[in-house]
Amino acid sequence: MISAKNVSKRYGAVQALQEVSLDLHPGEVVALVGDNGAGKSTLVKVIAGVVGPDSGGVTIDGEPAHIGNPHDAQRLGISTVYQDLALCENLDVVANLYLGAERRKWSLLSHIRMERSARDLLTSLDVRIRDIRVPVAMLSGGQRQSVAIARALIGEPRLVILDEPTAALGVEQTAQVLDLIRRLRERGLAVLLISHNLADVRAVSDRVVVLRLGRNAGEFRTADATQESIVAAITGAAA
Amino acid sequence: MNAATVTRKPYTPKEAVERLRHGDLGAWPVVGALVAIAVVFGSLNEHFLSPENLTNLALQMAATGTISLGIIMVLLLGEIDLSAGSVSGLCAVVMAILSVRQGWNPILAIVVALAAGALVGLLHGIMFTKLRMPSFVVTLAGLIGWQGLLLYLLGEGGIVNLPFDGFVAKLSDTWLPAWLAWTIVALLVLTSGGSSLVNRRLRLAAELPVPPAWWAAVKIGALTAVLAGAVLVMSADRGVPLLLVIFGTLVVAFDLVLRHTAFGRWMYAVGGNVEAARRAGISVTRIRVLAFVLSSTLAAFGGILSASRLSAVNQGSGGSDILLMAIAAAVIGGTSLFGGRGRTYAALLGILVIQSITNGMFLLSVDSSVRYMVTAAVLALAVAIDSLARRGSTT
Secondary structure, eight states, X not given: OEEEEEEEEEETTEEEEEEEEEEEOTTOEEEEEOOTTSSHHHHHHHHHTSSOOSEEEEEETTEEOOOOSHHHXXXXXXXXXXXXXXXXXXXXXXXXXXXXSOOEETTEEOHHHXXXXXXXXXXXXXXXXXXXXXXXXXXXXXXXXXHHHHHHTTTOOSEEEEESTTTTOOHHHHHHHHHHHHHHHHTTOEEEEEOSOHHHHHHHOSEEEEEETTEEEEEEETTTOOHHHHHHHHHTOOO | OOHHHHBOOOOOHHHHHHHHHTTOOTTHHHHHHHHHHHHHHHHHOTTTTSHHHXXXXXXXXXXXXHHHHHHHHHHTTTOOOTTHHHXXXXXXXXXXXXIIISOOOHHHXXXXXXXXXXXXXHHHHHHHHTSOOOHHHHHHHHHHHHHHHHHHHHTTTOEEEOOTTSHHHHHTTOEEOHHHHHHHHHHHHHHHHHHHHHHHHHHHHTTOOBOOHHHHHHHHHHHHHHHHHHHHHHXXXXXXXXXXXXXXXXXXXXXXXXXXXXXXXXXXXXXXOHHHHHHTTOOXXXXXXXXXXXXXXXHHHHHHXXXXXXXXXXXXXXXXXXXXXXXXXXHHTTOOTTSSOOOTHXXXXXXXXXXXXXXXXXXXXXXXXXXXXXXXXXXXXXXXXXXXXXXXXXX
């Protein structure tokens, strides 16, 4: 289990996070919701090692973990897919999946080994791309999102953080990506989903964690929660 | 795994058009241009397609082509190197002064000149990455500054003649005997055919899709035809020039490095999306510095080849239109100015186009004013294709 414990972070005069805690279990999709400025991105950045917290921190299986930079986070099995995907559009799907982690013998790329495991990975995630050797520029938005998510799995992570994965997608492609998120759960991964779209959140998550003004503002089992109660927690109407 | 996934299906016409719109034109526009040039100049002047003239063409290509190859290394990152011409002249002068005035061993002089080129590139790379100066400005300063150093080194005399029977001058006056040329062709065809066969079997063993067998056969056949045709023509004259073999070897070697090593993959990655490359843990700074080092080193080598052709270096070495021709060749050959797209063969094809136009116009005794305008039109066309392709891929 990966947890954020009592995380606080201040940017100048702004208290971005105050004593925020969050538990992430294997095989569970947790949706992190909240209004703009609620502290979602700051919390994600702390877990992903992009910024350091002022106090509190991340524990892995109860042990405090030292996460000083994104590399540490990756080594500890925390993988993040940012909203801009960070794909090289001129490279093909295989090259993007293994970017920076190329399988190679001496300095020579093992093209066949990478393509074989790329196909296996995409097939196991049921991602359908007709020709994985074409540049990513030629794929649809949903396919690109799928490639970005698949890439997060290359390092065999325990936790995958998805930042607004459906924000730029149409209805059908959103459904594809949500299916993909369910398959990540079936693989036993912990998934942290940041989203503004409550319909998506309700469709795919097991648990909803609400942040408001940098504090924990409620936690729901998705199956039991109504849309109204979540919205109330986000806006503070209930308080 | 069923049969449908094992053989990659050919593209339908609609998908093919889609690929074209996305800038996947490959080498076809250049090949078309070459055929057009051959037909036009061939019909206007009977000497254009003669073995003697085509052999001269091959000889003229090598120096600027090598500089163009270096330019491609920085263009792949979406940067530019305006100093390549000056650096080529400077390093040729260094080589000439060491080997002639100082009486060094010519090979040692060449090695030192190449090292000087690498050092210049390192300086450019550091100014670009550490001082964050735009590559345009860094290399524009280089264009002027290295030209100045060249003039300073040459001093009063202004010219250094290389002995005609010396090693350097001999480089461009060595011709491969027919048996050696044919052996090289046979080796190239066998290696390329063999590796494509081995690759095909490995892919089938890994249950990966392979292109249809006839397509591989067509490719090997085309390679054989082109190589055999070239050797046949040049053997009818003096033989295959060593200079062309050196240039060709560089093009092939750098293509293999770019496509099959992690370094090459990272070059394309940095050219495609710097931020993605950085987040993937690639040392963007190192790749950038290396690209500038490669560019200047290849420029130095091109300068030495050029000096070898002239058997001299002078104040005009690496000057006039060499730089613009090298950049134009890279772009005409299909290297994108926006980074991340292009192969080393662009240097070979592009310089072939430019040099054919130059050579053809010279045979027709057309004024150089017209030659400049025609070359400019071809360059503008190539950049227009590149820009349209880029727009197609981002919308």
